[in-house]
Amino acid sequence: AVSNDSKIWMNGKLVAKEDAKISVLTHTLHYGVGVFEGIRCYKTENGSAVFRLKEHIQRLLDSARIFMIDPGYSIDDLCKATVETVIANNLEECYIRPIIYLGDGGLGIKIDEKYPVETAIAAWNWGAYLGEEGLAKGIKVCTSSFNRFHVNSTATRSKTCGNYVASVLAKREAVISGYDEALFLDTEGYVAEGSGENVFIVKNGRLITTPMTSILRGITRDSIIILARDLGYEVIEQRFTKDDFYLADEAFFTGTAAEVTPISQLDGRKIGTGARGEITGKLQSAFFDIVKGKNKKYTDWLYPVK
Numbered sequence: 409a410v411s412n413d414s415k416i417w418m419n420g421k422l423v424a425k426e427d428a429k430i431s432v433l434t435h436t437l438h439y440g441v442g443v444f445e446g447i448r449c450y451k452t453e454n455g456s457a458v459f460r461l462k463e464h465i466q467r468l469l470d471s472a473r474i475f476m477i478d479p480g481y482s483i484d485d486l487c488k489a490t491v492e493t494v495i496a497n498n499l500e501e502c503y504i505r506p507i508i509y510l511g512d513g514g515l516g517i518k519i520d521e522k523y524p525v526e527t528a529i530a531a532w533n534w535g536a537y538l539g540e541e542g543l544a545k546g547i548k549v550c551t552s553s554f555n556r557f558h559v560n561s562t563a564t565r566s567k568t569c570g571n572y573v574a575s576v577l578a579k580r581e582a583v584i585s586g587y588d589e590a591l592f593l594d595t596e597g598y599v600a601e602g603s604g605e606n607v608f609i610v611k612n613g614r615l616i617t618t619p620m621t622s623i624l625r626g627i628t629r630d631s632i633i634i635l636a637r638d639l640g641y642e643v644i645e646q647r648f649t650k651d652d653f654y655l656a657d658e659a660f661f662t663g664t665a666a667e668v669t670p671i672s673q674l675d676g677r678k679i680g681t682g683a684r685g686e687i688t689g690k691l692q693s694a695f696f697d698i699v700k701g702k703n704k705k706y707t708d709w710l711y712p713v714k
């Protein structure tokens with residue numbers, strides 16, 4: 409959680425956490441029209457670096473643009489603000505949460521151009537999202553009774569606050585039933601993604617992942633596709649079903665928070681041997697080498713904190 413002595417960047421100023429308060433009349437609190445990012449900063453041999461910061465800030469601004477919200481900051485402004493926030497909190501490694509939201513300027517479903525657009529950035533230590541054991545041994549997943557949205561049900565390419573109501577419902581349903589994570593199918597029944605992650609399966613040495621249908625265009629998903637192909641694996645973006653998943657040799661989630669988390673079971677079926685798969689293990693350690701600056705080939709993915 410965010411420590412009490414944390415500094416939060418708000419509209420250009422770093423404020424103490426106890427002063428980072430908003431009105432109960434904040435439009436986004438009522439209607440969920442706000443956009444956010446999840447970004448990670450890692451310790452490397454040459455100091456701390458934020459993983460694919462520009463791509464994340466670009467997606468944040470794209471998410472805002474979909475809702476015709478302009479925060480009035482450029483990519484560079486927000487990259488600098490992110491670095492400032494990490495430094496102000498003396499965090500060598502951390503999870504970073506920028507959010508752009510509509511403030512207290514009026515309520516109602518019709519968004520008025522006059523509504524104040526606010527931007528805030530928080531940073532805190534967030535370890536293994538699905539647990540260290542999950543990273544090592546894999547997690548148990550269930551197919552959710554909720555669908556990932558149809559592309560016309562909401563803005564599926566935007567990381568929109570309100571979209572996460574469905575993720576919270578799915579995750580709660582999974583955890584109450586004794587699972588670690590939920591898997592969304594899309595409205596046609598094909599595998600979409602996790603409540604907060606993209607998903608890959610491995611079959612006969614080949615990686616398969618959901619194409620850009622109704623899922624979030626994950627930056628970790630993109631990184632793993634590039635990395636896997638660089639390592640000589642075939643990666644195809646092709647829709648697949650939950651019983652394809654049951655028959656997979658391996659499976660894993662990707663996400664900024666989840667990193668590369670193996671999936672050991674889906675709906676009670678062991679995936680492969682029920683342990684972290686061999687290719688999953690290779691990709692996971694290659695990913696961690698990259699974010700920690702040990703693989704010079706991917707240096708341009710690391711945005712230095714200085």
Ligand SMILES: Cc1[nH+]cc(COP(=O)(O)O)c(CN[C@@H](CCC(=O)O)C(=O)O)c1O
Nearest residue numbers: 446604605606624626627628629663664665
């Ligand atoms: C629905 C969804 N799909 C895919 C991803 C992976 O995207 P990327 O991080 O760019 O590889 C995330 C990130 N989920 C964020 C929020 C997690 C949370 O609990 O909050 C995250 O991983 O930071 C999603 O929320």
